[in-house]
Amino acid sequence: MLQLTMIKRVHDLCSRDEGIVGALMFGSFAIDEGDAFSDIEFAIFIQDERFDTFPQHTWLQQIHPVAAYFIDDFGHHTALFENGVRGEFHFMRASEMSVVESWKGYAWFPSLDAAVVLDRSGELSRYASVLVGGPPERGGAAEVERLMLNLTNLMLFGANVLNRGEFARAWALLSRAHEYLLKLIRLSEGTTAHWPTPSRALESDLSPATYERYVTCTAGAQPDELFSAYRASWTWFKELAQEPKKTLNITIPPSIAQKVDELLSQAYSSPSGAASGG
CATH class of the missing domain: 3.30.460.10 (Beta Polymerase, domain 2)
Known part of the structure; x- marks a missing residue:
């Protein structure tokens, strides 16, 4: 070698x-x-x-x-x-x-x-x-809260630009969001050895069913694919958030959760006169 x-x-x-x-x-x-x-x-x-x-x-x-x-x-x-x-x-x-x-x-x-x-x-x-030793323990309250808030932020950000019609930007934001989503998934599966780069060896670290579900959260830069991937990612995030809610009293901010739900609840239609920026 x-x-x-x-x-x-x-x-x-x-x-x-x-x-x-x-x-x-x-x-x-x-x-x-x-x-x-x-x-x-x-x-x-x-x-x-x-x-x-x-x-x-x-x-x-x-x-x-x-x-x-x-x-x-x-x-x-x-x-x-x-x-x-x-x-x-x-x-x-x-x-x-x-x-x-x-x-x-x-x-x-x-x-x-x-x-x-x-x-x-x-x-x-x-x-x-x-x-020296094995991979560090993961999943303390402060770390989980940081993951959840960063993921909430990126899902809201991405859902907004997706509805604006900035598909390339929404695709890039989804990739960033998955850094946090994958860490929450790894915590739920007890596979945190590759924590710093959570996509590394994902195919072998996750169970086959979990990996297949993750694939449904990915997309190209086409509107329908992106909306589907955002919905799948957001739905999974809300499921994963149930355990921290029970054990650590950490939640997705309800008003933001409602807004993301609204933004992702409808099929894409081309906005008229949408402002740039943001």
Whole structure:
């Protein structure tokens, strides 16, 4: 596998460069889920005095020729290698190493050996030890309320623009809404291992019946398909909301629920004189 060869190369480069004081691998390969389609992901800590002059692009070229290296919309330094492998690299100052502790609840790995590439002082292993174990527990009251309110917001937003006739925009909003819907679905099925990216491995993580139901919540950018997908998503959300209502006293705001019901209750008809914006 190309990625395994590249990971070994990162290990070798880190051990040979005295300016690198610590390196941590995270993502699919750190939890033994990497395959031929996976990214490689690393946090690399550089001596403070060398950080500003550390040749990141040149260093990455030693792993494999780089087609592009840039900061993506999430602030991640991303390398697109000539062999088609994507790499996410967080180059940081050694004095920033404690940031690893803040990844608790998001990143995890089964053991330090699975993740620590280099640790010259032992400091990185100390910070990273809080991430050792299985996937974090999910579903506390604050988290569920956040999911439900964000999903309510996006369903209202999407239903409005859908009725306005902005189908491409409604499609994009539905995709965003599904990030929250899928997390609620995962909570209901007890399959939260892939929580940060809830669509990941969905086909195998969900029961066949649940996955088939999810398919009915998806659509292209055609009006009838979108209305059907929004209705299916909204109906499922209201069902999933029954458990938090009973156990956590968390509800969809009734006035907003009524409004979304109204917006999705009728077949699409082309609006006349609809204003833009919003």
